[in-house]
Amino acid sequence: xxxxxxxxxxxxxxxxxxxxxxxxxxxxxxxxxxxxxxxxxxxxxxxxxxxxxxxxxxxxxxxxxxxxxxxxxxxxxxxxxxxxxxxxxxxxxxxxxxxxxxxxxxxxxxxxxxxxxxxxxxxxxxxxxxxxxxxxxxxxxxxxxxxxxxxxxxxxxxxxxxxxxxxxxxxxxxxxxxxxxxxxxxxxxxxxxxxxxxxxxxxxxxxxxxxxxxx
Numbered sequence: 472x473x474x475x476x477x478x479x480x481x482x483x484x485x486x487x488x489x490x491x492x493x494x495x496x497x498x499x500x501x502x503x504x505x506x507x508x509x510x511x512x513x514x515x516x517x518x519x520x521x522x523x524x525x526x527x528x529x530x531x532x533x534x535x536x537x538x539x540x541x542x543x544x545x546x547x548x549x550x551x552x553x554x555x556x557x558x559x560x561x562x563x564x565x566x567x568x569x570x571x572x573x574x575x576x577x578x579x580x581x582x583x584x585x586x587x588x589x590x591x592x593x594x595x596x597x598x599x600x601x602x603x604x605x606x607x608x609x610x611x612x613x614x615x616x617x618x619x620x621x622x623x624x625x626x627x628x629x630x631x632x633x634x635x636x637x638x639x640x641x642x643x644x645x646x647x648x649x650x651x652x653x654x655x656x657x658x659x660x661x662x663x664x665x666x667x668x669x670x671x672x673x674x675x676x677x678x679x680x681x682x683x684x685x686x
Contacts, residue, residue, distance in 0.1 A: 481513035546617070548656035552664060565651045565675045575599050578626045580641045582618025589613040591622035593629070595637065605629065619643035620659045623650070627666040627673060636672035647677055 482501045489504040490497070505512055511519075522540055525531045530542040575598050582591035589611055595603040605625055609618055623646055626639045641647070649660045650667070667673055 478512075478514045481517065485510075485513040544612075546658060549658050549661055551654050551656055552661050565647050566677060574638060576637055578630065578637050578639045580619070580622035580626050580639060580643075582615055582620070582622045582643070584613070584615040584618060587611050589615070589618050591618040591625075593622050593626040593639075595629070603629070616643070616645055617659060619646045620649070620657075620663060623675065624659065624663040624666055627663060627670075630673050631666060631669050636670060636674075638674045638676055640676045640678050642678055644677055647675060650675065 486501045486504070489495075489501065489508060489510065492508060493504055495504060495507075502512075504510075518535060522533055522535060525533050526540045526542045526545060527547075530547070532539070532541045534540070576596060578593055578595050580591070580593040583589070589609040590607060591609065592604065592606040594601050594605075607621070607625075609621070619641060620643070623639065623641055623643070630637055630639070646660075649655050649657060650663055652660075655661065655664075667675075
């Protein structure tokens, strides 16, 4: 009873705003207005936020409408890394100014989340010939940002494993800005920063798009 009463209360609150937005007739059901405007019902939004807090912040497993949510399945924030600026010069290692003429030897990375599929990859180019490729398919729950960052981390690790300093190119400006920050609590960003610390000569470069840079 309390659950149904709460749903009615949320719908009555949301209904006023839906009528103001749509200027619809007063007899049109709230659910119809929600569908027309593509607005999530307020009681569902409340449940979503509650799950986010319990799983993401309190690290408590929970169930809702037959679905299980385990905090271990979600990325948890870490304390920011303590990196001395002298050991990681973001201005020298990370460039967000697009260069229209990348070198003949470079590593290109990419990550995407399209039509429910997520994946990332990097390829190594030498004298305009692809000599190595790495790809991985991720969970549909992973974001494009996570995919782009993972590709950058793996490309950096590959560079380190070969003992070389090939420049790395990506179109993800958001990932570059996160990597440049000492305040990031994102574990994947921190792992990328630590990989870069192993080889200060590696340079990350931003390009607007990969199209036309390598054929």
